[in-house]
Amino acid sequence: MSQLIQSAAWQALETHAQTQKRIHLADLFDGNPGRAQAFVSSVAGLHVDYSKQRITPETLKLLRQLANDQDVLTRRDAMFEGARINTTENRAVLHVALRNRGNRPILADGKDVMPEINDVLRRMRRFTDAVHEGRWLGCSGERITDVVNIGIGGSDLGPRMICHALASHAQYDMRAHFIANIAPSEIANLLKTLDPARTLFVVASKTFTTQETLTNAHTARRWLLDFAGDETAVAKHFVAVSTNRAEVEAFGIDAEHMFGFWDWVGGRYSLWSAIGLPIALYIGMDGFERLLEGAHAMDEHFRTAPAAENLPLTLGLIDVWNSNFLGAETLAVLPYGTRLGRLPAYLQQASMESNGKSVDLDGHRVDYVTGPVVWGGPGTNGQHAFYQLLHQGTRLIPSDFIAAIRTHTPIGDQQAMLLANLLAQTRALMLGRSLEAVKQEMQASGADADTIARIAPHRVCLGNQPSTTILFPQMTPEAVGALVALYEHRIFVAGAIWHIDSYDQWGVELGKQMAGELLPAVGHAAPGTFDASTEALLQTIHQHWV
Numbered sequence: 001m002s003q004l005i006q007s008a009a010w011q012a013l014e015t016h017a018q019t020q021k022r023i024h025l026a027d028l029f030d031g032n033p034g035r036a037q038a039f040v041s042s043v044a045g046l047h048v049d050y051s052k053q054r055i056t057p058e059t060l061k062l063l064r065q066l067a068n069d070q071d072v073l074t075r076r077d078a079m080f081e082g083a084r085i086n087t088t089e090n091r092a093v094l095h096v097a098l099r100n101r102g103n104r105p106i107l108a109d110g111k112d113v114m115p116e117i118n119d120v121l122r123r124m125r126r127f128t129d130a131v132h133e134g135r136w137l138g139c140s141g142e143r144i145t146d147v148v149n150i151g152i153g154g155s156d157l158g159p160r161m162i163c164h165a166l167a168s169h170a171q172y173d174m175r176a177h178f179i180a181n182i183a184p185s186e187i188a189n190l191l192k193t194l195d196p197a198r199t200l201f202v203v204a205s206k207t208f209t210t211q212e213t214l215t216n217a218h219t220a221r222r223w224l225l226d227f228a229g230d231e232t233a234v235a236k237h238f239v240a241v242s243t244n245r246a247e248v249e250a251f252g253i254d255a256e257h258m259f260g261f262w263d264w265v266g267g268r269y270s271l272w273s274a275i276g277l278p279i280a281l282y283i284g285m286d287g288f289e290r291l292l293e294g295a296h297a298m299d300e301h302f303r304t305a306p307a308a309e310n311l312p313l314t315l316g317l318i319d320v321w322n323s324n325f326l327g328a329e330t331l332a333v334l335p336y337g338t339r340l341g342r343l344p345a346y347l348q349q350a351s352m353e354s355n356g357k358s359v360d361l362d363g364h365r366v367d368y369v370t371g372p373v374v375w376g377g378p379g380t381n382g383q384h385a386f387y388q389l390l391h392q393g394t395r396l397i398p399s400d401f402i403a404a405i406r407t408h409t410p411i412g413d414q415q416a417m418l419l420a421n422l423l424a425q426t427r428a429l430m431l432g433r434s435l436e437a438v439k440q441e442m443q444a445s446g447a448d449a450d451t452i453a454r455i456a457p458h459r460v461c462l463g464n465q466p467s468t469t470i471l472f473p474q475m476t477p478e479a480v481g482a483l484v485a486l487y488e489h490r491i492f493v494a495g496a497i498w499h500i501d502s503y504d505q506w507g508v509e510l511g512k513q514m515a516g517e518l519l520p521a522v523g524h525a526a527p528g529t530f531d532a533s534t535e536a537l538l539q540t541i542h543q544h545w546v
């Protein structure tokens with residue numbers, strides 16, 4: 001049995017969970033009139049209410065003891081100090097340095113990383129200003145109106161999610177587009193809508209070797225050259241974001257048009273680096289820096305707040321509680337409104353790629369569950385679809401409800417209706433509806449006794465589904481920055497408890513490797529090379545391949 005499971009704090013939590021599992025959330029509120037005030041925190045402009053989690057003060061005390069035993073805050077300090085906490089890749093984890101707006105020196109291998117970070121930020125500002133002010137023009141002298149990010153995974157999901165979230169802050173009449181998938185229809189359909197004379201491509205790839213990104217970039221390059229007819233046009237329409245200067249130059253992009261970052265920035269933590277260039281092109285560099293400010297405020301809170309007041313610590317520990325002690329297998333992310341509609345996909349990568357691990361830092365296979373399946377979608381839409389399973393299914397499903405209180409686009413009562421729905425769902429998931437209440441309601445509406453006996457059980461909702469509600473005044477760059485940083489640190493905390501490397505991704509690497517091996521076999525039969533199932537599927541493909 002692992003040391004973690006054997007630890008006194010873990011064992012105490014196991015015992016505590018046996019009691020807690022029998023207590024309904026409604027009873028927790030009835031038994032503690034101050035609960036709604038006790039389990040609430042306001043940090044960096046976010047109001048976070050976790051009173052509807054199935055916890056008590058005792059639960060939090062035991063969880064904090066577990067964090068203490070697992071040295072979570074020592075590991076946090078090591079991250080902020082530039083220690084190589086990503087041990088399987090032997091790298092520091094310093095996305096916090098990218099938004100270190102106070103410029104406190106942060107050392108990686110004894111060298112302050114802030115001057116280089118600030119230098120890239122200055123270059124990003126010069127470039128985005130030149131584009132916005134019409135000093136950077138396309139090859140035929142036209143202003144740039146469309147930016148296309150070509151990247152995948154960590155080089156796509158962050159900028160894509162943020163541009164969508166902050167569309168109300170878009171400036172300079174700029175449109176942002178994203179191409180990630182290798183499927184030919186994705187790039188073909190987008191290019192049909194664009195004018196090459198006014199299009200700027202940002203080729204975003206940390207390694208600059210990713211098959212999908214490089215292939216799509218070559219396709220875009222051919223499309224541009226079909227229009228321009230002259231290789232010199234590439235310099236006016238392509239810039240790169242990467243850590244790999246040699247490969248960028250091999251592609252044909254001058255290093256002068258490359259924005260760099262560093263190996264201590266994980267792909268899924270890279271939107272704060274030059275990977276955020278499409279964000280800066282879309283909302284302006286001031287807006288991008290406001291995003292960094294918001295994240296920095298959350299970083300400073302995480303770095304300095306005492307354990308009892310530390311919000312990312314608390315939420316990360318509640319995630320561990322739900323997964324390891326209450327048996328939850330998933331976390332539903334439910335943003336209200338469409339602006340944060342891409343947040344679930346973004347957090348799916350952030351969490352699942354970070355904490356989807358089954359070997360601990362000492363190389364032992366773990367004997368406890370680690371990262372949950374993260375999923376979700378925007379409300380109210382989901383209410384008319386998958387929420388049914390949350391209300392009446394058999395699984396415990398913790399969920400996060402997230403909303404901006406004011407909208408940039410008020411129309412009648414629509415925002416009030418949006419918020420009312422959010423509150424109604426968190427309430428319904430907590431309280432449910434008892435058999436008695438259902439019967440009374442049916443009687444009041446005139447149902448006969450037979451119908452009530454037959455139908456009433458089907459209408460019962462047990463409630464007791466835990467949720468956290470995150471509200472903030474408006475969808476500003478600062479609020480979105482703080483929100484994303486809150487999740488990053490929460491993921492860190494859970495990973496530290498589980499004693500895993502949250503910053504590698506060997507499973508993703510395996511997929512990249514195998515795709516390369518299979519490409520030749522799709523077009524040409526090479527029997528006997530792969531497993532029987534893959535061979536059979538290849539045969540089917542070959543029958544229809546033209």
Ligand code: G6Q
Pocket residue numbers: 152153154155204205206207208209210213266267268269353505508
């Ligand atoms: C992120 C992952 C992965 C990565 C993509 C793209 O943490 O490692 O999603 O971002 O595979 O990689 P490149 O940026 O190197 O193209």
